[in-house]
Amino acid sequence: MRLAKVKGFWSYILPIDLWGSFAAIYEIIEWQAAKNVDPAAGLAFLGSQGDIWDAQKDMFLAIIGACIAALIIALINMKYKKDFWSEMKESFKLSENDHPLGEVELERMIKQ
Secondary structure (H helix, E strand, O other), rough: OOOOOOHHHHEEEEEEEHHHHHHHHHHHHHHHHHHHHOOHHHHHHHHOOOOOOOHHHHHHHHHHHHHHHHHHHHHHHHHHHHOOOHHHHHHHOOOOOOOOOOHHHHHHHOOO
């Protein structure tokens, strides 16, 4: 969180997003490894035991685990951090040095 400089709501969402991304990347690597070896060895490596939804279940469980961890950390912070709710509200506001992106920025670039 210090490296990304996120606070409030985003400090709980970012780890969940990262764990989901890591789980998906791992499943893609696992699939490519199984695809590029002997078919019998690939099936043994995957260990899915005929479950076509194994990769999706693995990614889902990784995200659920990250959500549970984020919830536990949020509950601890709620109890011990006095400015928890003000930091949560503040995390949805743009800083004074920042400006909106997306279609607002695109419109600004077109007008230049």
